[in-house]
Amino acid sequence: MSLFLLLTAFVLTGLNSISNKAIHPLGLDDYVGLYGLGFWGSGVVLGLITMAATKHGSRKLDAGVGIAMGASGAVAMVLLLVALKTVPGVVAFPVRSIGNTTMTAIVSYLAWRERATPRQLLGIICGLAAIYLLLPTH
Secondary structure, X not given: OHHHXXXXXXXXXXXXXXXXXXXXXXXXXXXXXXXXXXXXXXXXXXXXXXXXXHOOOOOHHHHHHHHHHHHHHHHHHHHHHHHOOOOOHHHHHHHHHHHHHHHHHHHHHHHHOOOOXXXXXXXXHHHHHHHHHHOOOO
């Protein structure tokens, strides 16, 4: 079941990336705010529905963490959309992904003392090397 969930998340993340990249070529730059509202607003609605369906209450800490995650994600999305106007998707999305991977490894170690295996560290290093190879040479 976990593999199915990860694969579904992988596909949906890819669809999200495609929609992010499509905004500029389709001439929808004037609608970026509406896109962001729909993207993040639907997350809020789905979160509220999930809370109601599972009868899960919310504490102030839960709301604070959620707001911090949403705000950082929204800022990251806006920056990505701005970058996609001038940077090819083949560069922008891998940079974002390796940034996520690297930051997750660092924060996981600092906050929860989770150690990456040598193989995982090699994967992060290879990802960083791949980013270097994708960068324009001019």
